[in-house]
């Protein structure tokens with residue numbers, strides 16, 4: 001079956017409840033996870049449970065699945081969607097940064113597959129009260145885990161020093177107008193809603209730089225969201241835990257990223273894990289004994305088909321990478337290069 005037709009058939013499959021988030025590159029995820037059949041898969045970003053449902057339905061022999069999400073609302077939605085699978089689907093309100101601790105607590109090891117579908121879900125973006133959206137005004141929040149202590153977008157926007165704000169917007173938003181935006185935000189304080197913030201950012205960007213079709217505040221909102229949720233640090237930490245808990249050999253990681261910063265973290269992780277001997281070339285023989293812990297399954301990132309992008313605009317920026325655990329013995333600090 002062609003990739004387009006396979007993806008279409010998965011999208012149209014009836015679900016226990018009306019899906020509010022279309023799982024991106026679902027057919028590709030199921031296909032890449034096929035070697036995990038009969039084992040345990042951890043979905044680190046459960047969301048509405050779309051990928052999880054497809055994996056539980058499709059893989060033969062059947063898998064067991066542990067689903068994590070730091071958003072309690074996502075866990076509640078996925079619970080009702082996945083209740084049809086009974087004890088095969090074990091869902092936990094947790095940060096994927098706690099991957100090893102969750103598995104230890106459940107006495108699980110040798111994980112056959114680990115999935116990351118990064119970023120925000122449609123329900124998070126679509127519900128104004130979550131404060132993620134520049135299109136629907138709501139309180140400045142952006143916390144994925146509203147129950148955890150920590151800062152929200154309100155503190156970043158209203159309390160960060162101008163230089164600190166500029167750094168966040170430039171680094172996590174890749175925004176060339178970061179200086180002007182930070183200055184305008186500071187001058188417009190206090191800012192109470194995402195609608196106000198979107199207006200302030202739009203005002204700060206020179207008209208000539210506003211690209212048609214893209215909201216001028218998109219990059220700034222992405223940057224603040226990454227800062228509030230510590231997204232890149234947690235991803236790095238979780239990936240190195242994943243390398244330690246994967247079944248050796250053959251356990252797989254599949255990661256879907258939606259912007260270049262996330263993709264860079266995943267790419268660097270796979271490159272570092274795939275490195276063998278690190279001895280200086282002047283040594284006549286290897287003294288470090290280091291063997292690659294993983295091998296890349298996808299040499300280049302996979303992209304969604306044009307048809308998928310037409311039916312789900314949120315898939316447009318997706319990049320999927322997959323890597324497989326080798327037979328090499330696990331090292332401590334699996335993420336170090």
Ligand SMILES: C[S@@+](CC[C@H](N)C(=O)[O-])C[C@H]1O[C@@H](n2cnc3c(N)ncnc32)[C@H](O)[C@@H]1O
Nearest residue numbers: 023045047048049050051069070071095096117
């Ligand atoms: C794109 S959605 C996943 C959608 C899901 N694959 C589906 O098919 O419905 C990303 C999810 O990851 C969750 N998330 C983001 N960072 C997380 C983290 N550090 N730990 C746990 N969950 C996280 C978000 O709360 C969100 O629900």
